[in-house]
Amino acid sequence: MAKEWIIGNETAKQMLARVVKERPLLLLPHPLHRVPLSVNNIVEIAGPSPSAKTEILIQMVANCILPKDRNGVEYGGLERPVLFIDLDCRLDVFRLSQILKLRIAKANKKTGVGCEYDDVEVFKESMNRFSYTRCYNSFEFLAALKTLRYTLEKGRTLNVSGKEFRVLMIDNIGAFYWIDRGLSSLPQRNPNRKNACLQTVFETVVNEISKLLLLHPMLVLATKTVTSQVKSSYSRRGSGWSNIMYREYMPSIWQSFVTHRILVRASNDKRNVQNHVCYLAEWLLPALNVLDEFVVVDSGIFASI
Template identity: 50%
Template sequence: MQQPRDMTPAFSWITADETAEQALVRILTERPFLILPPPFHRLPLRAGNVVEIVGPSPSAKTLILIQAAINCILPKEWKGVSYGGLERAVLFIDLDCRFDVSSISRALQRRIIEANGLRSSLKGSGNEYDKELFVACLRRFLYRRCYNSFEFIATLKTLHHRLHQEKEKGGSAVYILLIDSIGAFYWMDRALPSSSTRNNNRKSLSLQTVVETVVQEIQRLLVVHPILVLATKSAVFGDKQSTTDVIRKRPDEKTSDPRGPQNKPYRDFMPSVWQSLVSHRMLLRSLDGESKNQNRPTFSTEWLLPSLNSMDYFTVNDDCLLIPK
């Protein structure tokens, strides 16, 4: 049977085929494999995953985000030197409003210096590093600061347009979305009035509805853009009684985690709609009191989701780099 002429383009698109090699090249180009530094090395993370990094303050949560960002913005190779990066952009959404740009600057400089085999100190007057590469990497580090949940939601709603604009400018596509920290506005949102608004067609404004909107916008983003989401969250430790006194649930707030273990060493205060979005969860602890090396803070990491029977330890040096132990 002969195909109609006007339907030929449609039929050619439907019947188009590709080899396994072509399919693999296309998939790896759209969703490249990213080798993340410790403590992410235990699990294979890919685009579409939502990783929650839980820990008290301070426990190097932001520094872990910075290390992941550097691995993404560095190129795989530059002027014959191997850096092992992805040469893709990252977007850092700062909800904690305490991000210091000098921390990523020092860590990036040190990574470039170490890859080139230069041993001179950053504080030394004779130190040299590839400044052209340094500037090129920082161009791939996109930053946005939000001061409340409404600014955060507005950022997420306009993120699709912004990512499309970055692509049109010829820049690299954003591969990692970094959120620091997801529970920053918890107490502000709890103070929102839970009564219905004047317009009965609109939902009442509350912590639950705000978090639901955030989750919906992230889910929509993941459908269109192949990105990995890394989000930090502060943890409240202590016994069950004292923690309950600190965080009291409202009747409309659900905090049970249907996907995580029930014997968590901390009280999870985020609503269940956020917890159901999380695909991986890492717990950080500070071991300053137990560390023999008092010059550098020591931390431990443990995967709670999925649960792994192993722990990793690392310290933080003066250049804001994590040093595995």
């Protein structure tokens, strides 16, 4: 088998077909729909608070864990497990269950074959694909990352979900920034050990995620709260952005690790769409000259136009 792999030959068309099959592109919901993403992409969802960043993650969770179809009913999900690491400790699980129940009920109503029993079973099946971890400091976050590989291997051995994880979500990657930055000013007790500071923490974070992706290719979605300032590494000038600039504060090792970045915020024009606040989204990496508008409703996120 190894010899066949070494001496094997394939055309470019065959290679592309194999890679796309092994690592398919993921079609994400609005407002992440404009850029095709695949496993091993690191997507940063940046924006001030509030700007619906966590809501985008919840919408993505629902799309992943819902089944594709059951008993002739199309639910439109990816039927994939999700790993969610909550660093803000503010995830509203009730909100996730609300979106799931509304989407399940809508799909059953559309076909006219659903019943309350089916709703409950599909809801339970979906929630079994959702893995949630809450961390209260960087040390717990690093411990969670270090144990993920063992957890995934154990799950694969026991065939818990039947399918491999394809999405890792982190909310919010900069939650402990000021605490870790303050640690660098403390005196180092043991000169033979690395000082626990902001730089070493994120070096370890990037290293652990990289090692995890080598064995378990996944799409990584990480939110980041930003604040405005006079000078910034990225800004948006134009209708809707009102010349607002945002401060980049994450260490360079994380900035270079990110492969995609999208900036989201509430609209400045105070315009409500069907009694809902309108939000704006624009891709910074890759840079797209497109401004998307979206609203958050009970059943999820939808384009406002």
